[in-house]
Amino acid sequence: MIRKLKSGKYRLYSRMPDKKTNKRRNLGTFDTLEAAKNHEREIHYFKHH
Template identity: 70%
Template sequence: MIRKLKSGQYRIYSKKVDPETHKRKNLGTFDSLDAAKKHEKEIQYFKHH
């Protein structure tokens, strides 16, 4: 899940909520939406291979 921050950057959050903190994990912050989408694809690839 990618969200835009007030600073103009984009942050990737996990899809599942962390049971301890009841929040989503921060998986990285990027300056551009394209960079965030690319990294999210890499995360999905890594999770399934």
């Protein structure tokens, strides 16, 4: 899940909330939406290969 921050950057969050904190894990902050989407694709590839 990608959200735009007030600073204009984009942050990638995990899909499932953390069991301990009930919040989504921060998986990285990126300058562009395209960079965030690319990293999300890399994460999904790594999880399934």
